[in-house]
Amino acid sequence: MKARVTVMPKKTVLDPQGKTVAKAIRHLGMERVTEARVGKVIELEIEGGETNEARRKLEEICRDLLSNPVIEDYRLEIEK
């Protein structure tokens, strides 16, 4: 199976990178962009099918390694 993890800065946390991107876009003339937020996507290839155990382990990896729960949220999607 494949897993896709999207990590984003928490909504309440300042995202300097996103701010800079939004500002640059507006400088290019696209005034309608009011906000940008920059995160990251991690794709994982995993042997075997989806099990509760695998899912639990993946959540743990997302929480403990791939994201910093103090300032980031993650979303885990699993493709069969």
Next chain:
Amino acid sequence: MPRDPEITPELIQKHGITPEEYERIRGILKRDPTFTELGIFSVMWSEHCSYKNSRLELRKFPTSGGGILVKAGEENAGVVDIGDGWAIAFKIESHNHPSAVEPFQGAATGVGGIIRDIFTMGARPVLCMDSLRFGPLSAGPDGTTEDLAKRNRRLLAGVVAGIAHYGNCIGLPTVGGEIAFDACYSGNPLVNVVCLGALRHDQIRKGRATGAGNPVYYVGAATGRDGLAGAAFASRELTEESKEDRPAVQVGDPFMEKLLLEACLELFAHPEAVVGVQDMGAAGLTCSTCETASRGHSGIEIELDLVPQREPGMSAYETMLSESQERMLIIARKGHEKEVERIFEKWDLHASRIGEVTSDGFMRVKKGGRVVAEIPARPLADEAPLYAREAQVPAPVPGLNLRDLPEPEDLGAELEDLLADPTLASKNWVWRQYDHQVRAGTCVLPGSDAAVVRLLLDELAPGFGSTPQTSNATPRISPVKYLAIASDCNGAHCRIHPRQGAKMAVAEACRNLVCSGAHPLAATDNLNFGNPHKPENFWRLRECVEGMAEACRFFGTPITGGNVSLYNESPEGAVDPTPVYCAVGLIEDEKHITTQEFKGAGDKVFLVGDLGQGLGGSLYAIRKLAKKVGPLPPFDFESEKRVQDAVLAAIRAGLVRSAHDCSEGGLAVALVESCVSGEAPVGGSFRLPAHARADEILFNEAPSRIVVSVAEGQAEAFAKLCAEHGAPCLEIGTTGGAEFSVTLGGREAIRRPVASLRAAWHDSLAKRMED
């Protein structure tokens, strides 16, 4: 919008306000506070902002004399004269609690905060430095489990990366500092950051709001729900829930701060346009408005709907208490609004006019035209309750019984082991992550006793570079100043004997400056202690302050300001008392700059000071026994002064090739450090009298000692100079060769290839961190 909650005793308690304090608030307001006002009082009267538990103690510090131009507590940072019409502003600040929760951002925003404190004084920041404490990096008999060690490593890595990130991005060199490790800091690291800036006397700026009708501007990042009430958070103990306790961690934006820095310094070059400037640090908008009004003996009125907001729907309470970073409050002069706005626009910043100075002494906050807080500014900012907490002498730290410490067979192996202890080992793993040379003024790189920087004064003056030089103009040679800076504190010493430990911290920092060729001018301090409501902790705080104050008076280094961080406790207990002392000195002549490493073969090595005895308080004994043991070796000011005076005189007479403070780890460690800290290691053979047990001679931590190397032909002159100053001076060996050897009373005690000692010392930290 949700209605404000009702003010109940539970809510008051949740804000850390005692019933007596609440009565005092009612007395000031002559009514019950609103929810927003309660929040405002809770942050302003937190320990972090008001120093309510420590201020009575802090008054014991000498704060004037010498070249002090702006005294401690008057403004964001103290200012000290360095001659030729120039001055320096410097300060230390802690970011311990934020760093425990989110090490990278916690440390980064700590750096950002202290830099703002310096440039709001009108100074151009020129360097940063850090004093850090962490729990052990590997499992050991001191109770450190592998899990805990892992967490400590993660904290160290995060904090160092955060400091590097902010300093490197904003373009300020992180020139050095110190790091020590001890089990008491597990779960509650100490992150103390220092910034120093330079300014002309006429550039000193005050954070004051004066002149009714003058406009108040808000500049910088928009306000979010960052670190809501972080100052109040810092004034509580860390518990398991602290992570969830944190609504939103502050995230730093060094590029924004760079713009703010340049814009503010440009603005200051137009004194007709600006009245006062204040950083929004802890307690953000609340603290900056009421403090500027209080200092200016005026009032201030702001409209929160005009404050730029990052998130929709923020309440007055949230806006006032937010700790979003990189924000400044500017008090402009009426009629110069355009000029102020133009300067900020130039730097791609938007200055929002949010209110004006008033004359009625009130801090008035409106939201949508409705008054949500109306508090007399002065009582809020300056009349927080002051407490003399109960002090109680704790159980004494047990004394060392030498019989518990069997004499080791292989002293060379012991030495190598000690050198690899992270507290003593080279910190190159840390400082190679820092840009320590940006601005091209760093003369002595991290790793020596003190960092030394060169200030080209012309280049620091406002407006430098804004007018192009014509090619036929005669280039002017800028006047130059050389500054040395060092910070010190041995927490174990302060645990064993707080008063003497604090004195020794002052003495050591001054000694470090002397070793680099400087005479100490002034200092800043950061008092890191546990919960002051515990009488033992308060006693330690008081002892340390009194000891430090006495030492400052003796050495003529007044305190220019600093920081107090209490409640440094984790479930395992309070940290060791850690009053970090950071001293700044001036080097008269470039030729006097001295470093700690031996410069080549054939030089004579001297120990200035006593051989010392006893292993109480030594890292060697503490490591072996996995517990702290006293008593501290004796210390007296007069002996210390004689040693420092002798070495400084010898440096100025051109007699000294290297000078190194002998402190943590003892004499053997200091000798090895002088051998191995240069680019090319230099061996040496040393001979010491056998006046005590071998490990006592090699590893005792008697204070007031400096290891000096002198060219052979000048050995006699050096010894004579020391005698003139009344400083004990013993020739103990010669540099050169590929080995490090020590004889005690003629018998060989250690013989090791200098390369293997170097490897143990140089690579230890990197190995632990990169496993």
